[in-house]
């Protein structure tokens with residue numbers, strides 16, 4: 570049996586169905602993973618809605634989901650890093666993670682440390698790699714600099730706050746006020762409730778804005794960026810074409826990185842980093858969870874658990 574969360578046509582929550590699809594086999598360089606848990610991401614509903622059709626054309630039907638944790642059940646030719654039974658986590662760099670069995674390039678996977686639960690492991694790949702790459706690769710954040718993180722309480726933001734603080738940056742976070750104590754625990758020096766306080770009246774001379782929200786969070790940030798600073802956005806692709814003259818705006822897209830993922834998973838297992846899972850749902854509730862992600866109000870990650 571291979572259940573999969575599919576779309577047959579673009580649309581809203583009711584465009585998503587659970588169907589049976591063929592069991593995958595492992596091509597050269599791939600393994601098949603028995604999926605135990607898969608993280609919910611904004612890309613799930615952006616693909617479902619069809620809003621990314623022009624940049625991400627898909628043959629339909631298509632299985633949603635971009636990250637997973639589970640157990641290796643089959644090894645393709647040439648794969649030496651894993652054996653059957655190994656527990657692994659990874660970002661696909663494509664779609665298709667919401668299924669009982671998924672074939673994936675072994676190079677994209679990292680081992681799950683023994684002490685780490687599958688649901689926690691599934692919350693790590695996309696959020697943690699995005700946070701790390703956006704801060705330190707695209708953002709070139711350095712010790713002593715100030716970073717403003719919009720959407721700090723969410724999946725990516727929760728990792729970004731911790732990683733930036735650990736790197737010696739001063740961390741200013743925007744979120745709803747109810748997340749303030751949580752964000753301070755993670756390492757935020759200052760939390761701005763975006764619903765009551767215009768952030769541009771509080772934050773000044775920011776070296777890096779990490780925009781995980783888009784819209785007014787992005788447009789309101791240009792005046793507060795330091796002269797040599799920049800905005801890195803994971804949420805607003807238009808930053809690539811609409812950056813004001815004299816400013817630096819970077820559109821960011823995560824790439825898979827198994828070595829960095831393995832390192833971060835070990836750190837979560839050791840308790841040096843926290844992977845926040847606020848909600849665990851089963852496959853029958855996944856379509857609703859994807860729709861809830863679209864409303865954009867939550868803390869940490871939602872994870873779909875496979876039985």
Ligand SMILES: NC(=O)c1ccc[n+]([C@@H]2O[C@H](COP(=O)([O-])OP(=O)(O)OC[C@H]3O[C@@H](n4cnc5c(N)ncnc54)[C@H](OP(=O)(O)O)[C@@H]3O)[C@@H](O)[C@H]2O)c1
Pocket residue numbers: 610611612695696699719720721722723724725726743744745748763781782786802803804821822823862865866867868869870
């Ligand atoms: N380009 C890439 O490679 C890439 C990779 C990963 C994610 N993304 C995108 O990056 C974005 C963030 O991802 P995520 O997984 O962290 O999403 P998420 O878990 O849904 O978090 C978004 C957070 O933003 C907060 N928020 C909503 N409106 C806000 C506002 N006006 N100001 C400040 N905070 C606000 C929400 O909670 P509260 O309102 O309760 O504070 C929520 O915690 C999504 O658009 C996602 O699709 C892109």
